[in-house]
Amino acid sequence: MVKGIEKYGIPVVHMATVVPISLTIGANRIIPGVGIPYPLGDPTQGEVDSKKIRRRMVKRALKALQTPVAEQTVFEKDDF
Amino acid sequence: MKLELGKIKIDDIQFSEKTYVENHVLYVNKEEVEKLVLEDDKLVSCKLDIAKPGESTRITPVKDVIEPRVKVSGGEIFPGVTGKVSPAVGEGRTHALEGCCVVTVGRIVGFQEGVIDMSGVAADYCPFSKTVNLCVVIEPQEGLETHVYERAGRLAGLKVAAYLGETARNLEPDVLEVYETKPLFEQAAMYPDLPKVGYIHMLQSQGLLHDTYYYGVDAKQIVPTFMYPTEIMDGAIISGNCVAPCDKVTTFHHLHNPVIEDCYKHHGKDINFMGVILTNENVFLADKERHSDMVAKLAEYMGLDGVLITEEGYGNPDTDLMMNCKKVERKGVKVVLITDEFPGKDGKSQSLADVCEEATALASCGQGNMTLQFPVMKKIIGTMDYIEDQIGGWAGCVNPDGSFEAEIQIIIASTIANGYNCLAARGY
Amino acid sequence: MAKYRIVHYVNQFFAGIGGEEKADHKPEIREGILGPGVAIKANLSDDFEIVATAICGDNYYGENLDEATDTLIEMIKKYKPDVFVAGPAFNAGRYGVACGTIAKAVEERLQIPVITAAYAENPGVDMFRKDLIIVKTGDSAASMKKVVKSLCPLIEKLAKHEEVLGPEIEGYHERGIRVNYFADERGSERAIKMLVKKLKGEEFETDLPMPKFDRVAPAKPVENMKKAKIAVVTSGGIVPTGNPDHIESSNATKYGAYSIEGMQKLSPDDFTTIHGGYDRQFVMENPNLVVPLDVLRELEKEGEFGELYNTFFATTGTGTATGSAAKFGDAIGKTLIDDHVDAVILVST
Numbered sequence: 130m131v132k133g134i135e136k137y138g139i140p141v142v143h144m145a146t147v148v149p150i151s152l153t154i155g156a157n158r159i160i161p162g163v164g165i166p167y168p169l170g171d172p173t174q175g176e177v178d179s180k181k182i183r184r185r186m187v188k189r190a191l192k193a194l195q196t197p198v199a200e201q202t203v204f205e206k207d208d209f
Numbered sequence: 210m211k212l213e214l215g216k217i218k219i220d221d222i223q224f225s226e227k228t229y230v231e232n233h234v235l236y237v238n239k240e241e242v243e244k245l246v247l248e249d250d251k252l253v254s255c256k257l258d259i260a261k262p263g264e265s266t267r268i269t270p271v272k273d274v275i276e277p278r279v280k281v282s283g284g285e286i287f288p289g290v291t292g293k294v295s296p297a298v299g300e301g302r303t304h305a306l307e308g309c310c311v312v313t314v315g316r317i318v319g320f321q322e323g324v325i326d327m328s329g330v331a332a333d334y335c336p337f338s339k340t341v342n343l344c345v346v347i348e349p350q351e352g353l354e355t356h357v358y359e360r361a362g363r364l365a366g367l368k369v370a371a372y373l374g375e376t377a378r379n380l381e382p383d384v385l386e387v388y389e390t391k392p393l394f395e396q397a398a399m400y401p402d403l404p405k406v407g408y409i410h411m412l413q414s415q416g417l418l419h420d421t422y423y424y425g426v427d428a429k430q431i432v433p434t435f436m437y438p439t440e441i442m443d444g445a446i447i448s449g450n451c452v453a454p455c456d457k458v459t460t461f462h463h464l465h466n467p468v469i470e471d472c473y474k475h476h477g478k479d480i481n482f483m484g485v486i487l488t489n490e491n492v493f494l495a496d497k498e499r500h501s502d503m504v505a506k507l508a509e510y511m512g513l514d515g516v517l518i519t520e521e522g523y524g525n526p527d528t529d530l531m532m533n534c535k536k537v538e539r540k541g542v543k544v545v546l547i548t549d550e551f552p553g554k555d556g557k558s559q560s561l562a563d564v565c566e567e568a569t570a571l572a573s574c575g576q577g578n579m580t581l582q583f584p585v586m587k588k589i590i591g592t593m594d595y596i597e598d599q600i601g602g603w604a605g606c607v608n609p610d611g612s613f614e615a616e617i618q619i620i621i622a623s624t625i626a627n628g629y630n631c632l633a634a635r636g637y
Numbered sequence: 638m639a640k641y642r643i644v645h646y647v648n649q650f651f652a653g654i655g656g657e658e659k660a661d662h663k664p665e666i667r668e669g670i671l672g673p674g675v676a677i678k679a680n681l682s683d684d685f686e687i688v689a690t691a692i693c694g695d696n697y698y699g700e701n702l703d704e705a706t707d708t709l710i711e712m713i714k715k716y717k718p719d720v721f722v723a724g725p726a727f728n729a730g731r732y733g734v735a736c737g738t739i740a741k742a743v744e745e746r747l748q749i750p751v752i753t754a755a756y757a758e759n760p761g762v763d764m765f766r767k768d769l770i771i772v773k774t775g776d777s778a779a780s781m782k783k784v785v786k787s788l789c790p791l792i793e794k795l796a797k798h799e800e801v802l803g804p805e806i807e808g809y810h811e812r813g814i815r816v817n818y819f820a821d822e823r824g825s826e827r828a829i830k831m832l833v834k835k836l837k838g839e840e841f842e843t844d845l846p847m848p849k850f851d852r853v854a855p856a857k858p859v860e861n862m863k864k865a866k867i868a869v870v871t872s873g874g875i876v877p878t879g880n881p882d883h884i885e886s887s888n889a890t891k892y893g894a895y896s897i898e899g900m901q902k903l904s905p906d907d908f909t910t911i912h913g914g915y916d917r918q919f920v921m922e923n924p925n926l927v928v929p930l931d932v933l934r935e936l937e938k939e940g941e942f943g944e945l946y947n948t949f950f951a952t953t954g955t956g957t958a959t960g961s962a963a964k965f966g967d968a969i970g971k972t973l974i975d976d977h978v979d980a981v982i983l984v985s986t
Binding site: 131133134135136137138139143146147154155156157158162166167168169172180184186187188190194195197198199200 | 851852853854855856857858859860862865867870872873914915916917918919920922923925926927929931932933935936941942952959962963964965966967968969970971973974978979980981982983984985986
């Protein structure tokens, strides 16, 4: 799906837990998800913190979408 | 560690006043079994039925399949779950009723419970179309939480299998097989000229309804370890998961792990079978990284020359499979993978969700997306209500007469990724 | 009984028109047999006849792909063929691509069986192997004698709709279609034998050669996020409660498009997940864990980005064929381009 969309020239940030699969299928901007049952957030830490985690991740996704990449890149840090 | 496995062949099951085995027939006291199951107040009803090969019978939704076994030399079967944990697991003597199975059936917990047809075209794809099955049809309390229901269903089957296994305690086995694996150094010294081969056994551990138990420990909480192969034959590993039906490593398949059985066949001839490395398939990347590192370390530590790796399930576990493959190969240990494929209905898409260049040797267990026409069956054990929701089915796939079309993924253990079946896929 | 009618396609060179200097030859069709058609006809039984030969220059075809295809199809259609044969192209690259293109178009538009032939390294083979039966050839026309031995029986089988066996037996390039069969030994035993060979350094044959996934160049980043329109896509199976589009929980054949207009977050009362591959409990309680609508709305309000596209797209990723996923991506991409979406957040579980 990532490639199908990106080939139209629209940048896609893939937020996925299993980064190796994301790399294999050819996503170019990747943000590691927290876990398969809850990729964006961590409900085991309570709703409030879970949402904070999600917010940080989505902000990182927006940042990744504004970052030029030459090859497949995993954005692991919140450097904004 | 040495295990004598005595097999008593069972050709038929019949209901009777008493539970016993005579002349290869298992007689079952219905009331006793039902009472045993209903000891668990989470279950409100339990009905027994018998399904035999060749009958026009469909069993669905199937949760687990278990072969009745008993420890006759001390210790208990299914240690840590229904039995006590004791040092006797994997050694001494065990008796098994071969050719019959306990099949737990009931309203679905998830989408992952499948179909067993006792005759017709789908029977060719299912190992349990060839066994005589005692079906335990359970009904949970209204509104029971899914984890609780899953546990109740899982324990019901194991309890019935252990109960039936008791009938074999004092029987003279038709066949007595002896399996032995020695402590590492001794085993390595026993066949110094043969390549040392291990088995990396990946347990499904993806969370709710996707769990396997190792001595009663939830497999998602284990770190990779190693074990004697015979421990598995005594029920050290049981299935608690509801992975796609075709991929389900039922408790039967743990007891009859085909890689272990076949490695013993080759043991001392062209390989020196050293033992099993046990690992899991967790849902967090950190676990996948850590555990594949550990698996590679253990393979190196055990001095292995080659390994076979099996997985349970597909999708993200393909990543664990490939990480294990890559890291073990990089330790200089030769790898052969065993797995099944999901290339889409037309067979043209990629078979695996993840790949690596080190995966040069792979034995295919067939592809699960191929479709079949499932004929009408005279008798349904369980219910057809969920066929369209079960994995492999789709909205509108069931015809008014009860026949249906579905992918073979809906058949229990049809493409099981441990090599139990002869089904394979090749390129056209 | 009427004979099976074949239309054959060749390039300008095999039609005897000329070499490179005639490569801009326009499409034409001639009644009867031409060039390599003679050898093909000679190896077919009497109930087959080559009724016409279509011709096009390789460069002309390459430079006028759509138009040449349309023209040729119209010409071929008139002869009412039962089966269509293109080539063999041997190692001629442009010719191989032309054979593949026209054969695929004939199959799709005229709904008749088609076949072509080419050398393994001909670029046409990799482009069309999944779609077509491409008989193996040597790298030059010198191999024609051998080629017809595989090509002609296949033409007959295709015309009569008989079963085509595996690539090794029939002599065509493997299409990469995975077909089930019952092996003589179970998987575990075959794997051990493979391992023994691998350990000895002997040759062994894997059941599944590792595929190579293709790549797409990274798209340019969003220049002005403050004005950007962002869309959300997920393979995590988030759908309205009741799954109105009946998306499968595994090996999905479709995706859904769902409005989030006016919503500040995804409510567990309105949305659920039907993904068959993970513990759904957490997401069923809070679907924002997959489609992060709650924080996207906050960030939208705060002006972190321009606006949120008011529809999200969803399917299930478990066991979903890469072919289906590519198709979904293409369809979604097209919609998003039309609606001027600047960037996509795609969440997988």
